[in-house]
Amino acid sequence: DGGITQSPKYLFRKEGQNVTLSCEQNLNHDAMYWYRQDPGQGLRLIYYSQIVNDFQKGDIAEGYSVSREKKESFPLTVTSAQKNPTAFYLCASSPPLDRDPNEKLFFGSGTQLSVL
Amino acid sequence: SQELEQSPQSLIVQEGKNLTINCTSSKTLYGLYWYKQKYGEGLIFLMMLQKGGEEKSHEKITAKLDEKKQQSSLHITASQPSHAGIYLCGADATGGGNKLTFGTGTQLKVEL
Secondary structure, eight states: OOOEEEEEEEEOOTTTTTTEEEEESSSOOEEEEEEEETTTEEEEEEHHHHHHHEEOOOOOOOTTEESSSSSOOOOOOOOOTOOOEEEEEEEEOOOOOGGGGGOOOEOOEEEEEEOO | OOEEEESSSSEETTTTTOOEEEEESOOOSSEEEEEETTTSSOOEEEEEOSSSTTTEEEEEEEEEOOOOSSSEEEEEESOOOGGGGGEEEEEEESOOOOOOOOOEEEEEEOOO
């Protein structure tokens, strides 16, 4: 079955530590996204990538970094510069624009990051 | 930037009751997407609306987009415990891109 896999489901970070969240998709989608979800604030875009080896900052990129070395993978690193990392992180992907899908974004099941 | 406001923020209804969730945009909506989320899980796509006045239904859920394309409503008829969750609206702000801006969500609880 095609889909998006996020791991781990739960992650704990110590002070000053960098942690990496994994996102893998086998939908053959070009574009991938990382969103952060806080209670009462909906989803906010962290980074997105339209194609391999290219990515752009979203609305809240500070304290985060990404890479896109493979089409299937878009890992997110939460660096020690992110002072308030506790949140639910969602990865998404989307098919090419010319396919004009009814469903714009396909989501993974999320990673809950907490600070120890 | 596009902003989406959802109301109410939370809702508790008795099983069998109808309910409506609203999503209002500060700008014209090129595409409006409704998603449902169970607590601690990913988002599940419900419906997408594009044209002013458009209405779509799936099982007991109906979504509408007003003629001005700045407000959408999601109506659930005869609510069931399976309808409980967080409902989020997302909007295509650029009229062709894949980035979506999301509302703050409405948490729905259905009591037996």
